[in-house]
Amino acid sequence: MRTNGSPLFERYDAATDIGRRLYVHDRVTSTMDMAWALAEAGAPHGDAVMAFAQTAGRGRFGRAWLSEPGGSLMLSVILRPSLDIASRLSMIGAVAVRRAVADLAGISCTFKWPNDVFAGGRKLCGILIDGRVDTGGGAVVVMGIGLNLNMRPADYPEIAAIATSVLVESGRRAAPEEAAVAVLRALDAVHAETGAEVLGEWRGALHMLGKRVSVSRRGGALDGIAEDVAADGALLLRDDVGALHRLESGEVTLRA
Numbered sequence: 001m002r003t004n005g006s007p008l009f010e011r012y013d014a015a016t017d018i019g020r021r022l023y024v025h026d027r028v029t030s031t032m033d034m035a036w037a038l039a040e041a042g043a044p045h046g047d048a049v050m051a052f053a054q055t056a057g058r059g060r061f062g063r064a065w066l067s068e069p070g071g072s073l074m075l076s077v078i079l080r081p082s083l084d085i086a087s088r089l090s091m092i093g094a095v096a097v098r099r100a101v102a103d104l105a106g107i108s109c110t111f112k113w114p115n116d117v118f119a120g121g122r123k124l125c126g127i128l129i130d131g132r133v134d135t136g137g138g139a140v141v142v143m144g145i146g147l148n149l150n151m152r153p154a155d156y157p158e159i160a161a162i163a164t165s166v167l168v169e170s171g172r173r174a175a176p177e178e179a180a181v182a183v184l185r186a187l188d189a190v191h192a193e194t195g196a197e198v199l200g201e202w203r204g205a206l207h208m209l210g211k212r213v214s215v216s217r218r219g220g221a222l223d224g225i226a227e228d229v230a231a232d233g234a235l236l237l238r239d240d241v242g243a244l245h246r247l248e249s250g251e252v253t254l255r256a
């Protein structure tokens, strides 16, 4: 089996802008690599790549991303957003996955800031937003989506305590290709909605607002109350001496 070879097939969906063309691969290093190669060769907004297996999947903060061949959705989407939309892509991705999972399996998800999708108190899906500037000066973004479908995280010691899957939460199986189509259609719809609509849905499902948290980021951890989020998705954290901090990235842990 070759890694990063030609796609097994291409799938067209004339009804959508995002996901109009989906390249389906057997095995790749990372769908991020495949999507960036296409984006740099000029692929249009909305083209997407999925694979049934990844040999070097990656997550946020340079971590490895574990997925099960055939048991996970591994999807990367090329986006060429306006500056306004670029600033809320994390929210758009998370809201789209939440809607797709509700449609596929009837699961009601929450979010851990900024864009982890949770079910039953554990991580169901991670989203990686990777942005660059294209040759014309516009933004080009690859959004990577890793959604646990038919795997049983309990079989993998590294994620057993923190992850879940569609199968575990609902008893239902979903084929990766079916899940890719559902996520791409949801992404197409959410991308076209106003900032206020997306913010309202995302904010309403964030599970740590009002709670005591610790946010680790470059430069150390910051503790306080996760008071609210700004219109662009930044976290507003009130520290122990009453100062309000605006955080654009980091990793949140709930504190007792």
Ligand code: BTN
Pocket (backbone or CB within 6 Å): 029, 030, 031, 032, 054, 056, 057, 058, 059, 060, 061, 063, 065, 073, 074, 075, 076, 116, 125, 126, 127, 128, 144, 145, 146, 147
């Ligand atoms: C996270 O750390 O939560 C983000 C995980 C993103 C994983 C997906 S799987 C499809 C795409 N290819 C990768 O190598 N990473 C993303």
